[in-house]
Amino acid sequence: LVADGPKQNFVEVAEDFSDLEAKVTELLANPGRAKKIAQNGADTFRDRYLTPASQVCYWRELLRGWASVSFEPQLWNVDKDGNRTTMRGVPFETFVLQSIMVQPAPAKCKWLGRFLGQC
Known part of the structure; x- marks a missing residue:
């Protein structure tokens, strides 16, 4: 200045x-x-x-x-010995990809509609 x-x-x-x-x-x-x-x-x-x-x-x-x-957030369930057992929840990227890949969307359905589960 x-x-x-x-x-x-x-x-x-x-x-x-x-x-x-x-x-x-x-x-x-x-x-x-x-x-x-x-x-x-x-x-x-x-x-x-x-x-x-x-x-x-x-x-x-x-x-x-x-x-x-x-x-x-705690991403893993932990057993009494402190070892990771199972993942808690689903990573966002996996959730998005699964919602798109679960069922083929109509040809005119855009990615946002698939993401929001509207088509």
């Missing part, structure tokens, strides 16, 4: 916002400068923080954060 100069992309104010009114008044008096700062800010965020690679990174971090607070 750039606080001043020709590439300024945000307006810095005091931590307690005591100079906010003066800064806003200054920008209202000089709309060309305000527009340039806004354009620089939009360019910075678009070109640096909103690229496809950045968005993938944000999604990855979101999913990791969610996984860290989510419960972890």
Whole structure:
């Protein structure tokens, strides 16, 4: 982020916002400068923080954060010695494939209809 100069992309104010009114008044008096700062800010965020690679990174971090607070299912039944005996439930991929392969769908039935069991 750039606080001043020709590439300024945000307006810095005091931590307690005591100079906010003066800064806003200054920008209202000089709309060309305000527009340039806004354009620089939009360019910075678009070109640096909103690229496809950045968005993938944000999604990855979101999913990791969610996984860290989510419960972890027990995938196996365990006997008294701690050995895995049988798998609990069915993996999602298996469920989807089985629902598609159980019966042949009509020719006009799309994959979503088969997935939802509507055809």
